[in-house]
Amino acid sequence: MYLNDVEYTGGKTIAEIFASYFGSVYDRDTHETTIIPEMSDVPEVLCINQVTYEDVCDAIKDLKVNRAMGPDNIPSYIFKGMVGFLAEPLKILFNKSLKENTFPDIWKETKTCPIFKNGDKKKIENYRPISLLSCPAKIFECILYKYVYNSVANKITPYQHGFLNKKSTTTNLCNITQYIAESLDNGYQVDVIYTDYAKAFDKVSHTILLKKLSAEFGFQESLVSFFSSYLQFRKQRVVVKGFYSDYFVSTSGVPQGSNLGPLLFLLFINSVAKEIRNCNILMYADDLKLYSKINNVSDSEALQDDLNKLHRWSTENKLSFNINKCYVLQFTRKKTKINFAYKINENIVSMVTEMQDLGVTYDLQLSFKTHMVNITNKALKMYGFVIRNSKYFNDIGCIRKLYVSYVRSILEYCSIIWSPYYINHSYHIEKVQNKFLRYIYYKKNGIYQLHIPKEDVMKTYNLKSLEDRRKAASIIFLYKLIHNLINDSVLLAHLNFHVPTYRTRNPVSFYVDNTRTNYYSNSPIIVMCKNYDQVRDEIDIFDMNYSGFKNNVNKLI
DSSP, X not given: OEETTEEOOSHHHHHHHHHHHHHHTOOOOOOOSSOOOOOOSSOOOBOOOOOOHHHHHHHHHTOOTTSOOOTTOOOHHHHHHTHHHHHHHHHHHHHHHHHTTOOOGGGGOEEEEEEEOSSOTTBGGGEEEEEEOOHHHHHHHHHHHHHHHHHHGGGSOTTBOTTOTTOOHHHHHHHHHHHHHHHHHTTOEEEEEEEOBTTHHHHOOHHHHHHHHHHTTOBOHHHHHHHHHHHTTEEEEEEEXXXXXXXXXXXXXXXXXXXXXXHHHHHHHGGGGGXXXXXXXXXXXXXXXXXXXXXXXXXHHHHHHHHHHXXXXXXXXXXXXXXXXXXXXXXXXXXXXXXXXXXXXXXXXXXXXXXXXXXXEEETTSOOHHHHHHHHHHHHHHHHHHHHHTTTOOOHHHHHHHHIIIIIHHHHTTHHHHOOOSHHHHHHHHHHHHHHHHHHHHHHHSOOOSSOOHHXXXXXXXXXXHHHHHXXXXXXXXXXXXXXXXXXXXXXXXXXXOOOOTTOSOOOSBOOOOOSSHHHHTSHXXXXXXXXXXXXXXXXXXXXXXXXXXXXXXXXX
8 A cells, every 4th residue: 555655565554554644634623621612692402311211222223234343343233133131221321421421432432444435546545434333332323313413403504415314415416407507598607616625524623513512503511511522532443454553533523434423514514504695505514516607707706705705614614625626617508608717715726627516427518428428337337247246147136136236326326417318318328228138138048139129128127218217216306305305495496386277278287487498498307397297197296195106106107
């Protein structure tokens, strides 16, 4: 392995270098053991006095049995299998911890695994740390998460889509895609600034976070003291292929891989949205983007003003941008763009023609051509991997499951965002599944043919065309949006419910605006409304439960 072009060999040495690298990103955060919260206008409303036996049982049942063991080396199935014996003593321990405002030190010990991100696998800086906790710590955190989340959920900014119930990468991307498509349809240019925080989860200041918990979210002093104990002096050691490093202590940040860590980060970064006044903001945890319609230089200056406010907030909260990973992407139909040099702390933000946002590649034309090429190539590589490793499998049902899990999932991620509207684009994506259909036809009949009865093969193995599946997914997404299974008021406001007059000749359920461009006519909201209007005579989106509606959609399409 390599770090700063220096070569390291040997399991123990490499584990120590990983530990040294992971430990180097933390900031020194000096504060008292017990934090005295500052006075605020927010009343103290959140205090967890004790947990119940039922809380412990529910948390144990939610443990994932296929997860790696923590530092205690006790697998989670031991706790799940002995819930009747362990729930009561765990409840006593948890309540004692809350009463004394102290999170036990032994539960703050974590086993840290390096997880590869991208780039060269031999470079240590291309890995991020994921913490593995002991089972009692997981159970306790699961209970605490439930109490905290239920209290603060309504205070988290609606522009945040990460680690929240009823929100996802799809809702995040649907918001910005719809905005860009409508703006282009109306002749505007849209500038999007993608920002990147350097080691955001590891840089969280404990002092600032604890003050925010009190001042912004109404945590009582005792609970703030408890979380102070939870965050401080967390001991970690890296494990690489069975080799362990020495322990090191994290002096800042929230633990990645825990239940509470992501939620605490959302509370830490929540106030940033209040700083943005002139433009729009969307967040997925620490992935943050600013965007706005640009009609003249004044609009660009207003966007720059918000970018300055964002930088000022980040400096005050001890987060720093990785300027080399911040980019600007301009969407426009105009022959002459309004160019503006956006800056972060006097550093010019690079202009790009393509940008991968939460796994979907955007281009200047909002055509998603590059994205479709990328996922097709990635799916073909995974298809080859699956076929090579299932060469001697005789159970076609098993091979089908491998294809659905590892190949088709690549071709369907966020499909309502980039769904192709040109036949040739759809054809190239469909070719991946056609290869698989020919392969299972060969496995069954022993004859490989280029031309096979695809419809019969798909029916035999309960497969549908990817185009039909994309159409069904868009209708199901619309159902979730209407029935609050997706919590996004901005997207909901885009829906125009059609209220017909008596004996109307227009039976549609949703009124679709007149569109002047392919951008808007193929935007996510418009497409899902059109798709549902085509099948509304067969299924009622307003008067069916979710499972029944989903089953009927899949049968119909």
